[in-house]
Amino acid sequence: xxxxxxxxxxxxxxxxxxxxxxxxxxxxxxxxxxxxxxxxxxxxxxxxxxxxxxxxxxxxxxxxxxxxxxxxxxxxxxxxxxxxxxxxxx
Numbered sequence: 001x002x003x004x005x006x007x008x009x010x011x012x013x014x015x016x017x018x019x020x021x022x023x024x025x026x027x028x029x030x031x032x033x034x035x036x037x038x039x040x041x042x043x044x045x046x047x048x049x050x051x052x053x054x055x056x057x058x059x060x061x062x063x064x065x066x067x068x069x070x071x072x073x074x075x076x077x078x079x080x081x082x083x084x085x086x087x088x089x090x
Contacts, residue, residue, distance in 0.1 A: 002060055002086045005034045006075065007045055009053040014072025018054045021076045029087045030079070058086045 006022075008015035022030050038045050038053050048057050048065050056075045058067040067082065069075050 002058055002066070003034060004032065004082060004086065005036055005057050005059060007036050007038045007050045007053050007055045007057075009038050012053045015054045017072045018056075018075050022079070025079070027080070027083060029083045032087065056082070058082060 006018060008019065019035060022033055022035075036044065038050065045051075048059075048068075050057070052070070054070075054072055054075055056069045056079075057065050060066050067086065069078050069082070
């Protein structure tokens with residue numbers, strides 16, 4: 001199954017907006033989005049080329065990145081498409 005991961009930073013305003021948006025989504029699939037602090041797992045972030053926040057990536061079951069969205073507004077504008085396109089697909 002694909003994984004949806006969002007890298008955040010506790011001092012990033014757009015990151016807070018994205019987390020709040022996900023918390024208020026009425027779509028049950030939003031609960032499966034993994035929120036990772038960039039600084040808590042730098043190696044994980046580096047693996048996918050993440051150097052700033054917020055960044056949403058979609059990872060396939062082989063660990064390859066298949067989609068990436070950078071920035072708070074682009075993430076919130078595209079999350080429904082991402083969930084439709086990638087959630088639950090192998």
